[in-house]
Amino acid sequence: MPRSTSIAFLVGLTLARVASAQTPAPCPPVTDTALLLPCQADRGHVETGRVTPRYPSTLESNGIRGEVHVRYAVDTAGRTVPGSLEIVASTHELFTASVRVPFQRWRFTPWTYRGRPVAVRYEEVFQFTGDGRSNAEAVPMTDPVAVHDTTPAGLPRTRIGERYETADPEATFSWAELRYAQLQAIATVLKEIHVDSLTACVETLLDSTRRIIPDSAFLATLSVPTRRAVRSNYCPKTYAPSMIAGPTPPPAAPAGWIDPYYVDVERAIPWKTWLIAVDVRIRQGTSSSHYRCGIRKANLWITLCKRLPGFEIS
Secondary structure (H helix, E strand, O other): OOHHHHHHHHHHHHHHHHHHHHOOOOOOOOOOOOOEOHHHOOEOOOEEEOOOOOOOHHHHHOOOOEEEEEEEEEOOOOEEOOOOOEEEEEOOHHHHHHHHOOHHHOEEOOEEEOOEEEOEEEEEEEEEOOOHHHHHOOOOOOOOEEEEEEOOOOOEEEEEEEOOOOOOOOOOOOHHHHHHHHHHHHHHHHOOOOOOOEEEEEOOEEEOOEEEOOOHHHHHHHOEOOEEEEEHHHOOOOOOOOOOOOOOOOOOOOOOOOOOEEEEEEEEEEEEOOEEEEEEEEEEOOEEEEEEEEEEOOOOOEEEEEEOOOOOEO
């Protein structure tokens, strides 16, 4: 056989095998009603209680993708059978652990065969598809979206990690709520600065698109025994070089002096009907850090902030 012909034959054989592997297998006839395949049942399932596996934060932040292929039994009451979870294939042990954690809490409406509930052996794939960069910049407390579809081989698939990073146009908050969210965001970010005593010079707050000078009540609430908050025009002297250096170097700071930190709110918008997104910038001398915060409205408001990657200069 000529070389070109043999190569073409091998390529064709490989493609045929791939196509065969991707084609859904035909449903076999029922021989035992003790444990059916979903395709053998008269009526399919409906998820009534489904906790989506969480994307492991270590893998998500590094943009590591993968999937877990599982097989398990569901009883006649629609509950997963303890001990029946089989990991057919997995790309990472952390993905496997993420699927194992909520497994026993999954609930379905029972499958039926000839009008009676039956137990089934269910098989599905969880695919973790996060993008490390976009997830690192996502608003805290927004969960990855779970998208349901089917694999080329016909297995149910849940894709985890895709984020719809857009604000809800129906979300609205009062100025008092936006103000409180910015207060919580600034206080949370300043806790990340570990010095004995600091002065925070708050530049402006945001109300929709308007910039507002913080009032004395806001600054008083932000102040604690080891932290003093003032308006930027009352900010103490800075001795460290600024980003735009002048011709004359600044004088040396007194012993024990800590330069003030400038704080500015760059974004404060309703993100969901229950969540406000706030971006805060902190700078001191030639160092600048950006934080993204999610402030969740509840009986007790919850605030979570994270430093954004790629914005620190020093």
